[in-house]
Amino acid sequence: MADIVISEFMDETAVAELANRHTVVYDKTLVDRPEELLRHAAAARALIVRNRTQVRGPLLEAGRRLVAIGRLGVGLDNIDVAACKARGIAVLPATGANDIAVAEWAVTTILMLLRGAYAASAEVAGGTWPRERLMGREVCGKTLGLVGFGAIARETAARARAFGMTVMAADPFVADGDPAWRAHGVAKVGLDTLVGSADAVSLHVPLTEETRALFDAARLAAMKPGAVLVNAARGGVVDEAALAAALTAGQLAGAALDVFDTEPLKAGSPLAGVPNLILTPHIAGVTVESNVRVSAVTAANVLKALEECPS
Incomplete structure (x- = not known):
């Protein structure tokens, strides 16, 4: 022993x-x-x-x-x-x-979701040439909304701003006068404002009674048309069935989850086969x-x- x-x-x-x-x-x-x-x-x-x-x-x-x-x-x-x-x-x-690793995952994934051109290898290798269909969007000039403004969110903001994004964050636990807002060039807003105006939303909150199912069907429906959602925080913050429905209906342009209600994700999950969804196995914070x-x-x-x- x-x-x-x-x-x-x-x-x-x-x-x-x-x-x-x-x-x-x-x-x-x-x-x-x-x-x-x-x-x-x-x-x-x-x-x-x-x-x-x-x-x-x-x-x-x-x-x-x-x-x-x-x-x-x-x-x-x-x-x-x-x-x-x-x-x-x-x-x-x-x-x-692991702050840097998670921040890099979040920004990379947002880039991939908005550009939308990285899942066509089999088509291109097979002789298909879907250029018009894969004409995605740039992140430059878009707005990133951070739900939570702790250390990882701040690293994410720095990288997003380097790509030309405007960054806002909602966090009731960071005071209006906290110097971090100005230091990171991030605007403090309420959650409802963020959800309705951000082109990309990245979650950076712990799982608590207040944050469980924070992004439920109603909040997903309130997101800006064409927006994307990424979550490397905790699985229970997003209602997985509601997210699957929103993506299937085309209500959201895309989403990425690194964390889930139950890990490993079980076969038969409502997330299986959902369009424009990237799933990774709780690996955002793990690099060499x-x-x-x-x-x-x-x-x-x-x-x-x-x-x-x-x-």
Whole structure:
């Protein structure tokens, strides 16, 4: 048994750094073997996870010696934070380490959706030449609406403005006088104004009771005709069935989802076969570079927590 258990993939250099100081079990498939994970957790003082490992209920009960949960990412909806706090377990997200990766995914995907020319390889290779049908739109001069204006949204704004986009954001938790608005060249607006006027909407909010199904059928219907929606925040923020209906009806020009209500996405989802929809497997924040950064930050966080709470 080991001091540190890692149940999902992590950069090998960071794993080695942990193993230099503590006994480590690293098996990126443990998340899919819950009974074995429970056995390892019983002896562990730290658990390192991504978003699939559910750190709640039986797993937390098994980990009676736990003092730290390292999160290889930033979202915490797979961790019972309240229960951890009650037991004095430090929950340690890798804040800031994957901001660039998510921002690049968001802007790249908006470019692809508005241009609309990147799904025709088979047609072109087969001798079809659909130039007029694939005449898409430029992002220059368009308006990007950011729902949420935290660190990732600010990185997204910087890249969108470099392409000539005007950027607005809705975030009631960032004060009107916050210098970030001016520093990033972003206009603060209400959510209804943003939804009705943005050519592209990018979601950057956590999943809470207030944000669950924030983009439901009514809000999707209120979006500007021809607009696109991208979500690399949390799956529950978008009503997937309503989005499928809006795309099928041509109400939206396109959408991209990196996150889903249930992950992995199950066969028979209402999102299957929907036109003008890009689906990626919760990978927006994971690049070769961000994996190194996230893993290094998480390893350092966990080592510090273990040092501050010796066995």
